[in-house]
Amino acid sequence: xxxxxxxxxxxxxxxxxxxxxxxxxxxxxxxxxxxxxxxxxxxxxxxxxxxxxxxxxxxxxxxxxxxxxxxxxxxxxxxxxxxxxxxxxxxxxxxxxxxxxxxxxxxxxxxxxxxxxxxxxxxxxxxxxxxxxxxxxxxxxxxxxxxxxxxxxxxxxxxxxxxxxxxxxxxxxxxxxxxxxxxxxxxxxxxx
Amino acid sequence: xxxxxxxxxxxxxxxxxxxxxxxxxxxxxxxxxxxxxxxxxxxxxxxxxxxxxxxxxxxxxxxxxxxxxxxxxxxxxxxxxxxxxxxxxxxxxxxxxxxxxxxxxxxxxxxxxxxxxxxxxxxxxxxxxxxxxxxxxxxxxxxxxxxxxxxxxxxxxxxxxxxxxxxxxxxxxxxxxxxxxxxxxxxxxxxx
DNA sequence: GAATTCTATTATCAAATGATAAAACATTAT
DNA sequence: ATAATGTTTTATCATTTGATAATAGAATTC
Numbered sequence: 001x002x003x004x005x006x007x008x009x010x011x012x013x014x015x016x017x018x019x020x021x022x023x024x025x026x027x028x029x030x031x032x033x034x035x036x037x038x039x040x041x042x043x044x045x046x047x048x049x050x051x052x053x054x055x056x057x058x059x060x061x062x063x064x065x066x067x068x069x070x071x072x073x074x075x076x077x078x079x080x081x082x083x084x085x086x087x088x089x090x091x092x093x094x095x096x097x098x099x100x101x102x103x104x105x106x107x108x109x110x111x112x113x114x115x116x117x118x119x120x121x122x123x124x125x126x127x128x129x130x131x132x133x134x135x136x137x138x139x140x141x142x143x144x145x146x147x148x149x150x151x152x153x154x155x156x157x158x159x160x161x162x163x164x165x166x167x168x169x170x171x172x173x174x175x176x177x178x179x180x181x182x183x184x185x186x187x188x189x190x191x192x
Numbered sequence: 193x194x195x196x197x198x199x200x201x202x203x204x205x206x207x208x209x210x211x212x213x214x215x216x217x218x219x220x221x222x223x224x225x226x227x228x229x230x231x232x233x234x235x236x237x238x239x240x241x242x243x244x245x246x247x248x249x250x251x252x253x254x255x256x257x258x259x260x261x262x263x264x265x266x267x268x269x270x271x272x273x274x275x276x277x278x279x280x281x282x283x284x285x286x287x288x289x290x291x292x293x294x295x296x297x298x299x300x301x302x303x304x305x306x307x308x309x310x311x312x313x314x315x316x317x318x319x320x321x322x323x324x325x326x327x328x329x330x331x332x333x334x335x336x337x338x339x340x341x342x343x344x345x346x347x348x349x350x351x352x353x354x355x356x357x358x359x360x361x362x363x364x365x366x367x368x369x370x371x372x373x374x375x376x377x378x379x380x381x382x383x384x
Numbered sequence: 385g386a387a388t389t390c391t392a393t394t395a396t397c398a399a400a401t402g403a404t405a406a407a408a409c410a411t412t413a414t
Numbered sequence: 415a416t417a418a419t420g421t422t423t424t425a426t427c428a429t430t431t432g433a434t435a436a437t438a439g440a441a442t443t444c
Contacts, residue, residue: 133279371391
């Protein structure tokens with residue numbers, strides 16, 4: 001798994017082997033069984049996560065207690081950084097493994113030290129947040145201007161094969177429809 | 193208007209008069225006529241904005257060219273900070289005045305200098321982004337779990353009187369429905 | 385202030401989505 | 415293996431939302 005982490009760091013423009021080595025020394029690799037919660041809404045959590053394999057989702061509980069998925073993380077994604085997913089130190093959503101998964105975990109404080117001494121990590125942080133937020137705003141527009149069917153097609157473009165990996169419930173709630181409607185859309189799209 | 197700015201800065205926990213004075217010296221007050229674009233999607237913009245009076249909205253163009261409002265800023269809000277609304281230096285949404293409005297404008301570089309020398313401005317920046325993102329994620333859940341009618345009621349709680357200030361078009365697109373459906377909901381809710 | 389343009393409402397019908405329940409399939413535990 | 419549990423599909427009917435068009439109302443321009 002350390003090779004996978006190394007590859008992911010390269011992909012993220014941490015180009016110098018020394019920087020990657022530094023990161024690997026202070027990060028820990030964690031295997032997560034399916035449906036394991038990494039952190040939950042309202043609790044503190046002082047780590048950053050790099051997803052090395054598997055699928056995670058973030059979710060919140062609606063007023064009626066229903067579990068609402070607001071985003072997916074597929075292999076080699078970076079989980080929304082700590083500063084952007086907490087309010088007064090408490091998580092504003094929960095993060096859960098939807099399949100068996102492997103993550104690299106690093107304490108926020110440790111990564112901050114890396115940032116202070118190493119420009120590659122500073123740039124990397126800014127890039128992550130830019131991509132995360134631009135995707136968030138993109139879906140804000142999609143959500144408001146497209147039908148459920150169109151939203152499903154767009155989701156399929158972003159995460160091919162997601163439907164074969166995770167419970168359909170999570171996809172339906174991400175799309176903002178019931179799982180019965182979701183099943184109907186799948187049927188409609190398959191016969192065409 | 194400088195008193196309003198001063199009040200807003202106090203509200204934002206810039207407590208020392210010297211800090212507020214510093215801010216006021218480098219910020220400029222701008223009056224914006226209704227429907228003026230402050231910046232548009234895809235363009236660069238190197239300023240931060242504090243809304244002192246009026247209503248702004250952020251919007252994107254959908255694939256079919258339709259204008260989609262993804263959020264409102266009402267009096268004394270802080271506009272989403274530069275780093276969180278740009279990708280590679282380009283704006284990821286447009287910002288427009290929906291009514292006559294007044295903003296305090298400050299160059300990103302100038303505010304960064306303030307941050308480096310003054311802890312109040314650093315804390316302030318972090319607080320703004322936390323509130324912005326937690327609201328964003330809150331609406332992500334609302335959007336996926338509530339009917340259009342419920343979404344309207346929630347919007348009314350957040351921005352009382354908004355319907356009397358801005359074009360209904362912008363509210364309808366924020367809610368993700370047509371303006372005809374919006375008008376129908378208004379009628380339903382008024383007769384009950 | 386009349387004319388023009390833009391915005392909001394109302395009505396009608398069509399299409400999309402939700403609610404419920406039953407059946408088919410998969411997974412997990414015993 | 416069997417039972418038990420959870421997930422996905424299918425069917426039916428109800429409700430919500432969209433599309434279109436006509437009208438009414440406001441704001442803007444001349």
